Amino acid sequence: TQLLEQSPQFLSIQEGENLTVYCNSSSVFSSLQWYRQEPGEGPVLLVTVVTGGEVKKLKRLTFQFGDARKDSSLHITAAQPGDTGLYLCAGARSYNTDKLIFGTGTRLQVFP
């Protein structure tokens, strides 16, 4: 059972455009993380959100945790080619928190 669905699966845009990636679940998470993975490398942690409604900014990236802690979004403003990669969300479940549930992933390509 896939508990975290990401959309869209693929996104191909021009440099300078804005985009939003969604991470949705019917389950509640105690915390949620976003990772970026470049080709041939391991995922790198971008941010962790823990409070319902929380918004965190990392330069041009804005992360939001849903009020009910079941969903999250990642918004990129003025995308750059360096933003290209696979974006993964991952949630920690309250009752079995050692393991993370990973999302299905969104592959982003930003063209110059």
Add this chain to the structure above:
Amino acid sequence: DVKVTQSSRYLVKRTGEKVFLECVQDMDHENMFWYRQDPGLGLRLIYFSYDVKMKEKGDIPEGYSVSREKKERFSLILESASTNQTSMYLCASSLFGPTYEQYFGPGTRLTVT
């Protein structure tokens, strides 16, 4: 900064060979994980260890075993490699709580011929 290293970036092995993949972390994390990543299937957990000599099966443990003799080191063993084990293998570590953020190694691209 947390550093997780994996013994090889690329590995080519023959069917039936025993394969060892090693992972070392330098941040005294309690938890360590082995995943495989395949196109269209995402990240799948093979095994997880929450302490030295302790392990727990993940979603796809068949054909794999693990060893954790020291806190910083977690090994994945393919007892008899098969072509369907060709994949990208990722090791990760995390603290025990509160947010369980995982830190990944660079990955090992294993090809079994």
